[in-house]
Amino acid sequence: MRFLSEIDSPKDLRQLRVEDLQEVADEVRQFILDTTSRVGGHTGASLGAVELAVAMHYVFDTPKDRLVWDVGHQAYAHKILTGRRDQLHTIKQYGGLSGFLRRDESEYDTFGAGHASTSLSAALGMAVARDKIKDDFHVCALIGDSSLAGGMAMEAINQAGHLKSRLIVLLNDNEMSIAPAVGGLARYLNRIKGAQSYQHLKDEIGDTLESVPHFGERLRKAAKTVKDAIAAAVLPGALVNELGFRYIGYVDGHNVEMLVNALEEAKKIDDGPVIVHALTTKGKGFPNPEKNYYAYHATGPFDIKTGLSPKSSKVSTKTYTQIFGETMCELMAADDKIVALTAAMPDGTGMDLVLGKFPERAFDVGIAEQHAVTFCAGMACEGLKPVAAIYSTFLQRALDQIIHDVCLQNLNVTFAMDRAGIVGADGPTHHGLLDIAYLRGYPNIILMSPKDEAELRDMMLTSIEHPGAAAIRYPRGSGFGVDISQKPQVLEIGKSEILRDADGEAAIIALGSMVNPAMEAAKNLAKDGIEATVVNARFIKPLDAELILALAQTKRFIITVEEAYLAGGFGSAILELLEENNLLDKVKVVRMGVPDRIITHGDPKLLLAKYGLDADGIYQKVKETIEVLEERRAGRKQLKIA
Ligand SMILES: Cc1ncc(C[n+]2csc(CCOP(=O)(O)OP(=O)(O)O)c2C)c(N)n1
Missing domain, CATH: 3.40.50.920 (Rossmann fold)
Structure with a gap:
């Protein structure tokens, strides 16, 4: 490693010539692959954001300038460049580095993360505080295209445009959530990408006007206005103009020099927020990514040549998640009133199976837990029986919707809370330890937890048949391999079992x-x-x-x-x-x-x-x-x- 072994902090990176940065990025990518092939991690997500991390730490004077990462699962390059290279092999292990960002882990982790769509709100808060205390640092938030569609991010955009705070948003657009990105915003971003002529036209006009001798400065200002007008004319939708954001893009998110230029341009904008739109590929550089779907997001250990995970010799029992997905299909086949929903976690919840089998009655709403719950409430009003499979930790987001929209109106919605309990490697942001406390205190909901996967099946039917709200908490990982051949039974509500x-x-x-x-x-x-x-x-x-x-x-x-x-x-x-x-x-x-x-x-x-x-x-x-x-x-x- 020509460069990486000498980079112990972003200051070292900033000593390099911009022409050398691509090689730095290649070395970082290789380092991530070498490490995660041994210990696993959010490989694909982090491989996709390597150049973004290099460019951000090169352009910004970190940690004085604030980088705010969304979710933080894609920040391995950031960890490597900020003095944690030699600990990366401990990631997600007890006593080792966190898989996400933590303020107590590094001064470069300006805001803790793990749940999605928080970066813009936090970054805007920092930008406003900076202006109040009359400091002058930059604030740059990095957010993925799917997290951008989350309600909180939208709310932050709304306020940022209104406040006209100096704020830079780097959009990491790989057209993927964990599964492919869904929804209107994904379509909107595609339309922007389709408007290729915009970038060329803008550059051409800019170059022509700016090249006129003697009139450079005045014309540069004029050119800016013309460029903005073209942006307004060519870019679809309201983000850029109506919501008060400037737009720079789109840029090849794997070309460090282009990213550096775009971020340098963004730094010059001092009268409002700006979005730099970078296109990236999730799992960039992963060996044979098409053979390993999870290369796009997270992996266990894998063979660095083939990208394949080692075959386990153990005969594995099915997970609760798999049993849930299969039972949903069984129950939905028998009752056409049942509808199913996931919030951007089709694989994680077993809903991928359901989405495949019942595309008309199953929904992936994206990273939108709050909307998901009220959407279910609406369907329940019309007599459908919605089942929302949302991890216990992510359902925390939607507490008010559960209380105000579901329980208060006594609607039949089932919450399947996967990953309840201690989840392990993902840590404090992902443990599902609070659901009992946050759900127990309000009327009109029944709460249960199965001792094994057969009982999960019974509880699913019990919930669906119960006319009000019901929540089932079940753990991550394998069941016990118990017999599940019996049809699910409705349990007597409030009756336990003496074993x-x-x-x-x-x-x-x-x-x-x-x-x-x-x-x-x-x-x-x-x-x-x-x-x-x-x-x-x-x-x-x-x-x-x-x-x-x-x-x-x-x-x-x-x-x-x-x-x-x-x-x-x-x-x-x-x-x-x-x-x-x-x-x-x-x-x-x-x-x-x-x-x-x-x-x-x-x-x-x-x-x-x-x-x-x-x-x-x-x-x-x-x-x-x-x-x-x-x-x-x-x-x-x-x-x-x-
Ligand atoms: C509130 C919440 N819901 C769900 C998740 C699970 N999750 C982690 S990363 C991710 C996908 C994020 O997609 P995107 O923002 O496009 O970033 P990318 O992974 O593509 O870099 C999801 C759904 C989460 N972390 N937080």
């Missing part, structure tokens, strides 16, 4: 992913002579009050276990129920779950173990609780003797 009925003093009430570890813990406890009842809760709301109250009267302690934040969670709901029934002095309740802190990225098994959320952790907690109660009992006895 192990024991005479002992302990009851473990486990939720969803924690049911299996609870059963394993109970078996191990039995070996020590401790008999614990194990309940598969199934429902978080409504709770199985009858059973829980009965347990409170017969057991010495109840342990609740959930893969979610404890605050406002499932265990809290049980505490509330017992408090309302004056039973808290009869039974000790110990809640197991995720404590009130940011959960880092890393292997989910390791993270779950750290918080005691596995068979061993539950086993230990039961033993500890018995010890505490014994000590208390002994203490009381001593008091009596005294």
